Amino acid sequence: MILDRLVVQNFRNIESADLKVNPQANVIYGANGSGKTSVLEAISLLAHGKSFRSHLSTPLVKHGQSSTVLFSTLIDPVTGTAIPVGIEKHLRKGTNIRINKSNAKSTSELARLLPFLVVDGAAFTVIDGASKYRRKILDWLVFHVEPRFHRAWLGYQTALKQRNALLRRGILSGHEFDIWGQQCVEYGDLVTHLRMQWFSRLQAELEGLWADLGLSINLSFHKGWKEPLSLNDAFIEYHEGDCQRQTTRNGPHRADLLLNCDEGKVAEVFSRGQKKTAILALYLAVVSQFIKANNSKPVIALDDLPAELDKNHIQSVLAVLLERAHQVFITTINKEQVLELLPADIQLSVFHVEHGRITQESI
Secondary structure (H helix, E strand, C coil): CEEEEEEEEEECCEEEEEEECCCCEEEEECCCCCCHHHHHHHHHHHHHCCCCCCCCCHHHECCCCCEEEEEEEEECCCCCCEEEEEEEEECCCEEEEEECCEECCCCHHHHHHCCEEEECHHHHHCCCCCHHHHHHHHHHHHHHHCCHHHHHHHHHHHHHHHHHHHHHCCCCCCHHHHHHHHHHHHHHHHHHHHHHHHHHHHHHHHHHHHHHCCCCCEEEEECCCCCCCCHHHHHHHCHHHHHHHCCCCCCHHHCEEEEEECCEEHHHHCCHHHHHHHHHHHHHHHHHHHHHHHCCCCEEEEECHHHCCCHHHHHHHHHHHHHHCCEEEEEECCHHHHHCCCCCCCCEEEEEEECCEEEEECC
């Protein structure tokens, strides 16, 4: 699915906007703080039920308002089928999601309709940041290509929360403790199996990409506990330590993608430019695997890409992403810097954002 129309009301500093977006490429430009990234956030809410910048609702609702409402018409680019989707986040009443005029049961229904991947400034800290950021990239892929993953991941998170609650209360054994531990193992083993299955494919894709870019990187997957223990055996071996710290220290919630080179850890050895190139290749490989698995392409957003890469890298990235995405949204301070790098025959719309007001420009 791609977006055909985007309606925004009382979202951050945007009071009202009704945009007819381009099915191929959209450039959104404006000064820092103008609201251009808020457009991508609005799409993120319609795709995931949450922003890629904040998990809280309060910052998303325009100051002085009690709720924000977002609406879009999604179009299947193959069949032309149109599906209206909408989401309201109310400061007191919570979140309401509508898909095709019916209430949705969960945000996962949105995510399956609109596979949306954002590459923003935070993406370039993936190598230096915590494991959750690298895990998030892998899990985005597995969620969109493996139907069993979401239920297993939710089951593991629920069981883990209950196990940790018992540890904090000093309940360190017994029937209830064993039940939640067994649930952790059951769901955690499936989560790990699916992650490893798709990691292997991602790894093979990346080896070629990194080699083409002149980067020598060894990528490996850490399950979240010490090899060669099973998850059940890890829980047994580290039980005493978990009791002392009142939390579960090993499991799929600690999984990681490890990036190393001959000289050591990529995070410690590579230059900032090399890290950016390596991460972009990682995103491109994820998109490639998504396409192979689904015979379809995602919607991709690039937030302030020119601020992160030199001209040659921008041109290369745009060329590949335009090929691998159904629809692209690009935010920038300087629109000319992006427009001059786009193919002359591309379908394109340009939007200017100033103080939360969005206007479409003729090109």
